[in-house]
Structure formats: structure tokens, C-alpha cells
Amino acid sequence: MLDARSPHSLHFAQNASLVVLSLLFLPLSTLLLFASYVTRPFLSNEDAARKHILSSVSRRDSSFRPKTVLVTGVGKIKGLFLARAFYKAGHNVIGADFEPHGIPVCGRFSKALRSFYSLPKPNEKVGAAYYIDALLQIVRKEKVDLWVSCSGVVSALEDGQAKEVLERRSDVRCIQFDVVTTQMLREKDAFVAQTQRLGLPTLETHKVTSRAAVHKVLNESPRTKKRYIMKSVSMDDASRGITTILPKRNVSETYNHVSAIPISGNKPWILQQYIKGREYCTHALIVNDEVKAFVACPSSEFLMHYEALPADSTLSRAMLRFTEEFVRRCGSYMIGHLSFNFLIEEIVSEKGAQMTLLPIDCNPRVHTAVVLFHGQEQAMAEAYLTALTPQINSIRERPITNGYAEAQSEPPSSPVTPSKPHPNIDGYTTAPPEPSSPVQPVNPARYYWLPHDLVTLLLLPLLDRQTTMSAYLQDCQTFLQHLLLWKDGTYEVWDPLPAWWLYHAYWPGQFWAKAVMGGRWSRVDVSTGKIF
Incomplete structure (x- = not known):
């Protein structure tokens, strides 16, 4: 390579x-x-299926009207999938995305879109002003009811800024976390600190801003016999591609490796304890502090194959439980997408195998694993549109403090009664889902x-x-x-x-x-x- x-x-x-x-x-x-x-008319007539959905929904609910949904990021498969899902559920879909080098993205040509807009990309010189203004113009022109953000890594914070502006200056509802929540979730050290504050288990993590700080942590490793993965906190592509396990085989090799890494106060890194185990990732839709859709699947460093875990499996239920607990204990108004990366550590003893679920990091955006909801487009669309209900809209009237709506439950620092542990998964109940369980894939491809x-x-x-x-x-x-x-x-x-x-x-x-x-x-x- x-x-x-x-x-x-x-x-x-x-x-x-x-x-x-x-x-x-x-x-x-x-x-x-x-x-x-x-062959399309004979194999898969989506127009007929769409009309059938509209007809059946209208019969059940005479007040049903198709909504106008703006999906940004339709050049990514996750954005394209959601655009198709809303289309198949009978709604009007507007697509938008950045187009690098002026090359049109694939989602522009989807039959699911009523119209498409090319967006100006935020940059260091002009910030997000043009980007947010472009979104606002689209929302007003198309009379958008719901904005579903399928942002990439780099524009996540700008999408958080856009959410705050759009909901203040228009009637659109946004499936996107605010700036404070987005920043806390996407920065690895901030996420780990928040997870610890909430009383949930996580890996030992150190934020380092100099090579001396790296060696200070590593100097303890001969005594503790711990190893660490070094990862950049930065979201730039060059740094994201660098991950390594430390310490190396000898001191000289370790020093040489660390000396080649660009690290400073402006470019901090983290040292996260390395534990052998299986990796999994999840995708969740959060609306009004509730998990509305959830899927878990095996993961890897560079994930290009997706296969969902059975929704009733012990691991999937444990990861769903962690997601629900994390959202509940945050104690703030949350609406957006959560994607956790988990490590399953398995310890074998005389008493049997004990598995511990440990979150590695979090991505506050749509995960490509959303494609596993194929076949459940109508249920997914309904889950998203719960953001338009009056009960949720009334939250906009709550006073905002430091980016969060006033909490409706105990603050994060309040003691939380621990759940009864499952004998095989440390720290999480895997009881059957409640009646209001989230949408999950059924026999997914x-x-x-x-x-x-x-x-x-x-x-x-x-x-x-x-x-x-x-x-x-x-x-x-x-x-x-x-x-x-x-x-x-x-x-x-x-x-x-x-x-x-x-x-x-x-x-x-x-x-x-x-x-x-x-x-x-x-x-x-x-x-x-x-x-x-």
C-alpha cells in the first residue's frame, strides 16, 4: 500500500x-x-409500492400529508439510503451535498430526489457562514419540514452550528446534535471523560500534547504491563490514518516512532489502553432522548462489509442498553445520530467466560451501517418524523443553558442505580426490549x-x-x-x-x-x- x-x-x-x-x-x-x-417495472416497481404506502397510510390517518425532507450528504451511501427510505415511505426528498473538484456526486442522480443542491464547503478562511446560509435558503425555498444531516467527519461541528441557526430562523426540525453535544461526542478525550462522569465503564485514556507526556505514560508500562494505542484527536485525514501500539519492542524503537509523530498543544493525541478483543460498531437514531432506531454489527479498522448482529442476541441487546443508558444519563435534550465503537473483552476463568463491553469512541453522525435497515424504510421514516410531533416541538421553548435544553431527568452527576448485571455481559442488563423498543433490522441482507x-x-x-x-x-x-x-x-x-x-x-x-x-x-x- x-x-x-x-x-x-x-x-x-x-x-x-x-x-x-x-x-x-x-x-x-x-x-x-x-x-x-x-426490467425494473417487472422486478421492483417502487412507484406502485410508494402509491400503496401513501394510500394505506391515508386510510389509517386522514390527516396524513407527505413531508418535505432535506437530506444532506447524499453523495455518501448512508445519505442516499435515507433519501431513498423517505421517498419509498411517500415523502418529498430534497438532496444536497458538497461536490469536490466540481464532480457531481452519485446521489444527485437518484430517482428518490425531487431536487438537488450543491453546497459550499466550510473552510478556515470563511468558516461555515456560506454553508449555513445555503442550507437556510434551501429550507425556506423548499419549505422543508425536517433536515436529516448525514455529515462527514470534517463538517460535523458546522452542522451543529447550522442546526442552531436553522431552528432559530425557520420552522424546520433538525436531526442533528447542537455544537456542544457534537464536540463532546466526537473528541475522543472529551467522550471518554463524559462516559466516566456518567458512571459507565470505558478504557483508560490519556490526552497528550507533547512527546514528553507520551513517554511519561509509557514509562509506567513496564510496571503495569499495559500497552496503548496512540490516536490523533484531530479529524484531519493524514492524522486519522496513523494508529500504533506502544511501547514498541525496545526503548529505542519507541522513541524513534514517537519522535516522528506531529504532536503539540494544537494537535493533541490520546493514548488509549490496548486490550485484545472483538470490535463492534453501532448506529442509533436519537429523538427526544429516546433511541428510535438501532443496529449493531462487527467492525474493523477499515469497515467495508456489513452484517448485522441479530437484534435479540446478547451482544446487540447489551450495546443497545449501553446506548440507552448513555443518552438517559446525559440528562439533556438529545436529537441526532450516535455511532459507538465497542470492544468486547473476554476473560476466561474457572467460573466460565466473562465478557466486558467497553466503548472505544463515539461518532455523532450517521453510520454506513444504516443500510442494514433495507426493507424497513417506512418504519425508519416514521421514527425520524417523530421529531415533528408537538410534544417534541414544545422542547424548543425550554430555556437553553450552555447549548443544552433544560434537563428533564437527574443531572449527569446524580447517582444512578446500576442495572442488574447479566451473567455474561459485565454491567448491562439484556432484558427483553420494552414495548416502545426501537426499529431494528429484520432478516437484513x-x-x-x-x-x-x-x-x-x-x-x-x-x-x-x-x-x-x-x-x-x-x-x-x-x-x-x-x-x-x-x-x-x-x-x-x-x-x-x-x-x-x-x-x-x-x-x-x-x-x-x-x-x-x-x-x-x-x-x-x-x-x-x-x-x-
Whole structure:
């Protein structure tokens, strides 16, 4: 894998080869595109299904009127999925997104959208003013009822600012945390501190702003025998790609590694205790301090395959319980998306296996795992639209203190009676869900991205001299299994153009722009449109 130290010629070749690869598969993809349009009326008539939903809902509720929903981030698969979900549930969907290098994003071409707007990207020079003003103009022009933010990592705080402005200057409701909550959740050290204040377990974490501070923590490791993962607090792509386990095999190697890391008061890092265990991630919709939708799935450092845990499994229920407890103990008005990363530590003793659930960090935004709700679009739309109910709207009248509405329960510092522990999951009850349980996937499909697997499973191993024949055949078997039994995260037979555009216009355009400008990257997330 190439990195910043790799020669420019190799990076150019990498970008050019991916453009050529897209061109090679263009005829086949175009044939599939036209086949989708021809067979769509017979295989999946979404227009008829949409009319049926509207008719059945209208019969149940004569006051039902389709809402106008603004979904930002439709160039990401998570935003596109939610736009499609609201469309299939009978609502009018407005899409918007940034368009890097002027290249249209795939969501612009979705049948689910009534209209699309290109947004100005916030930057250090002008801040978020133009971005927020653009959102406000869209909300007023389209008479938007609900804004669902599918922000990326970099624009999360700007979306928090936009929420506060939009709800103050218009009647729109926003599925987005405010600035204070967003900042607390997305900054790793602040999230860990909040989790500890709430009386919930978490990993030992140290915020460090100098190399001396790093070595001070590591000097204790020979005595405690602890190891740490060093991660940047910053959200910039270069730093996000650097994670390492410390200390190294010897003192000299540790010092050399730490000396190469850009660390200062302006660029703080964290040392988080390293524990071997299985990693999981979750996606949750929070409306008025309630978890309205939830899914958990196995995770990895670079997650490109999604398979939901059964909703009634012990692990899924434990992670749902943690999410509910976290939201409840925060004691403040919360509306937005929560995505936790968990580590499951398993300790085997004479008494049996004991599993401990430990949160690693939190992302206050939509997780790509939202695609696992495929088939439950109407239930998902209804969960989002609970934000428009009068009871929730009345919260706007509560006095705001430091970014939070006045708490309706005990403050975070108040003692909370611990839940009865489950014998297998330390610290969490896994009792059956209450009657008002959140929407969860039912028999969900497993998701992958065909071009990603094509490159990583079939092509790259051929360039690796260490790849054995048996290992390559195993990769081929995995690819074939995904192709036949899994579902591509972007392609829909009733809405095929976004996938065609993503693979044959958007990504080739991004790669060519990188080649021309001399850009370097180490990996690409096909699902989010992100280049690292």
C-alpha cells in the first residue's frame, strides 16, 4: 500500500490504473444499467409500492400529508439510503451535498430526489457562514419540514452550528446534535471523560500534547504491563490514518516512532489502553432522548462489509442498553445520530467466560451501517418524523443553558442505580426490549461494494509476491460469495443510475484530479466518497 513517502510516479500510476479499470468495465456496467431500466417495472416497481404506502397510510390517518425532507450528504451511501427510505415511505426528498473538484456526486442522480443542491464547503478562511446560509435558503425555498444531516467527519461541528441557526430562523426540525453535544461526542478525550462522569465503564485514556507526556505514560508500562494505542484527536485525514501500539519492542524503537509523530498543544493525541478483543460498531437514531432506531454489527479498522448482529442476541441487546443508558444519563435534550465503537473483552476463568463491553469512541453522525435497515424504510421514516410531533416541538421553548435544553431527568452527576448485571455481559442488563423498543433490522441482507472487492480480493493479491495460491483461491471464493449472496450498498434495480455514476464518473474523476494535482493517498472508502 502506498503512503506519503512513496514516489509521485507510483501514486500517478495508482490513480491512472484505477481510471483505466473503470473504463474497462464501463461497457458491462452500462449494459447492466439499461437492463435495470428495462426490467425494473417487472422486478421492483417502487412507484406502485410508494402509491400503496401513501394510500394505506391515508386510510389509517386522514390527516396524513407527505413531508418535505432535506437530506444532506447524499453523495455518501448512508445519505442516499435515507433519501431513498423517505421517498419509498411517500415523502418529498430534497438532496444536497458538497461536490469536490466540481464532480457531481452519485446521489444527485437518484430517482428518490425531487431536487438537488450543491453546497459550499466550510473552510478556515470563511468558516461555515456560506454553508449555513445555503442550507437556510434551501429550507425556506423548499419549505422543508425536517433536515436529516448525514455529515462527514470534517463538517460535523458546522452542522451543529447550522442546526442552531436553522431552528432559530425557520420552522424546520433538525436531526442533528447542537455544537456542544457534537464536540463532546466526537473528541475522543472529551467522550471518554463524559462516559466516566456518567458512571459507565470505558478504557483508560490519556490526552497528550507533547512527546514528553507520551513517554511519561509509557514509562509506567513496564510496571503495569499495559500497552496503548496512540490516536490523533484531530479529524484531519493524514492524522486519522496513523494508529500504533506502544511501547514498541525496545526503548529505542519507541522513541524513534514517537519522535516522528506531529504532536503539540494544537494537535493533541490520546493514548488509549490496548486490550485484545472483538470490535463492534453501532448506529442509533436519537429523538427526544429516546433511541428510535438501532443496529449493531462487527467492525474493523477499515469497515467495508456489513452484517448485522441479530437484534435479540446478547451482544446487540447489551450495546443497545449501553446506548440507552448513555443518552438517559446525559440528562439533556438529545436529537441526532450516535455511532459507538465497542470492544468486547473476554476473560476466561474457572467460573466460565466473562465478557466486558467497553466503548472505544463515539461518532455523532450517521453510520454506513444504516443500510442494514433495507426493507424497513417506512418504519425508519416514521421514527425520524417523530421529531415533528408537538410534544417534541414544545422542547424548543425550554430555556437553553450552555447549548443544552433544560434537563428533564437527574443531572449527569446524580447517582444512578446500576442495572442488574447479566451473567455474561459485565454491567448491562439484556432484558427483553420494552414495548416502545426501537426499529431494528429484520432478516437484513449483508452488504459489500463490488468495485472495492474486485480490487482488494482479485487484483491487489496478484501484485503481492507473498500471496500464496491457496490464499488467492480463498479470496476468489469470498468474492464469488459476496457477488452471489450479498448486496451492493449502492446499486438498486429501481434506482440504478447512482451506482453507475459512482463507479464510472465520480471516482474516476476523483482519481484523475489526484493524478493531475499530484495528490497522495493510502486508501479509499467507496461507501463515503472519502480519500485518505
